[in-house]
Amino acid sequence: MSDKITILHATDFHYTRRNPRSRSDSFGEAILAKLAELVGTGNKIKADAIAISGDLFDRKGDVTTEETADMARVLAAARVPVLTIMGNHDQIGYRPESLPKTGYGVLVAAGLIRHLDDGPFFIRRNGLVVAVSGTSYRDGVDRDGRESYFPERLECDFQVHLTHGYLLDVKQSIIEEFTPYTGVAGTEADCILNGHYHPEQKTKRVRNDRGGCLVISPGAASRGALTSDNFDRMPRMTILRIDADGIRHTLRPFQCARPSSEVLKFEEKAEEKERDTKLKEFAEGLREATDFEETLTPEELLAAVGEDMPEFPDDVLRDEVMLEAKRYLEAAGASA
Numbered sequence: 001m002s003d004k005i006t007i008l009h010a011t012d013f014h015y016t017r018r019n020p021r022s023r024s025d026s027f028g029e030a031i032l033a034k035l036a037e038l039v040g041t042g043n044k045i046k047a048d049a050i051a052i053s054g055d056l057f058d059r060k061g062d063v064t065t066e067e068t069a070d071m072a073r074v075l076a077a078a079r080v081p082v083l084t085i086m087g088n089h090d091q092i093g094y095r096p097e098s099l100p101k102t103g104y105g106v107l108v109a110a111g112l113i114r115h116l117d118d119g120p121f122f123i124r125r126n127g128l129v130v131a132v133s134g135t136s137y138r139d140g141v142d143r144d145g146r147e148s149y150f151p152e153r154l155e156c157d158f159q160v161h162l163t164h165g166y167l168l169d170v171k172q173s174i175i176e177e178f179t180p181y182t183g184v185a186g187t188e189a190d191c192i193l194n195g196h197y198h199p200e201q202k203t204k205r206v207r208n209d210r211g212g213c214l215v216i217s218p219g220a221a222s223r224g225a226l227t228s229d230n231f232d233r234m235p236r237m238t239i240l241r242i243d244a245d246g247i248r249h250t251l252r253p254f255q256c257a258r259p260s261s262e263v264l265k266f267e268e269k270a271e272e273k274e275r276d277t278k279l280k281e282f283a284e285g286l287r288e289a290t291d292f293e294e295t296l297t298p299e300e301l302l303a304a305v306g307e308d309m310p311e312f313p314d315d316v317l318r319d320e321v322m323l324e325a326k327r328y329l330e331a332a333g334a335s336a
């Protein structure tokens with residue numbers, strides 16, 4: 001056994017039995033294979049722990065008993081502790097308190113995963129103490145005080161902290177609420193293992209009073225969407241090796257992951273674009289049909305359209321259209 005403390009990390013599995021439109025293979029089987037690979041690797045290298053930064057499941061309030069059982073079966077093979085936090089997709093209504101009613105909660109109750117919000121996990125070897133703490137997703141994680149990224153310092157040589165939020169290696173983002181890496185400067189953690197944002201982020205060290213905090217956001221283990229970041233991305237797991245000299249990390253591609261060209265339906269991208277154009281045209285038609293007044297809320301605007309409502313485009317859902325129309329009208333209101 002290595003004299004280094006070893007932690008394997010991956011995030012955002014988004015397990016579901018329902019295949020995303022974008023996938024040509026069985027998404028669920030691919031995800032279970034990845035989780036099995038993480039567990040198998042942990043067993044093989046006799047890791048001290050496996051850490052997952054949330055979104056084990058995909059379907060929020062709709063996670064099924066079968067999906068929970070599938071995950072349980074894979075996790076039951078782990079011979080090392082599996083330390084986790086809840087992502088927003090593991091929760092019902094974005095509420096961490098929903099835990100007892102979720103598939104995630106069943107895995108906790110069965111002792112298959114260890115929920116870090118209940119308390120930290122300590123690893124001790126040759127006098128070295130590593131503490132693993134974690135804070136589950138909550139609404140506002142990337143607003144205000146951003147407390148999730150600032151854990152209470154525990155008695156240890158190194159503290160590794162799990163988070164689930166938009167912690168990004170950028171200064172500007174298309175996402176409204178996010179936390180730039182610099183936003184966690186001063187954290188008491190020595191390493192943050194983050195999940196939530198699916199593209200892989202650069203690993204960087206941010207300043208604190210302890211020689212810096214290593215921020216690692218390896219990206220999602222899953223590739224469920226036809227977004228450009230997924231076109232050539234191979235999902236990776238993180239291996240942390242810790243000794244008295246510090247924390248070293250390597251990123252290692254999942255061996256079972258197939259090239260995106262084999263699992264993503266690229267031709268659907270064009271179809272999706274066409275749907276988007278249709279939606280936009282519809283929203284524009286809606287705007288023309290209304291006597292647009294800045295003071296009206298989107299709901300009032302929609303009500304005002306009444307019978308002049310343009311026809312829904314084919315092959316899009318009514319709810320989608322309404323949402324798009326609201327977004328469009330809101331944007332129009334903001335710029336008027």
Ligand SMILES: [Mn+2]
Nearest residue numbers: 055087088196
């Ligand atoms: Mn998430």
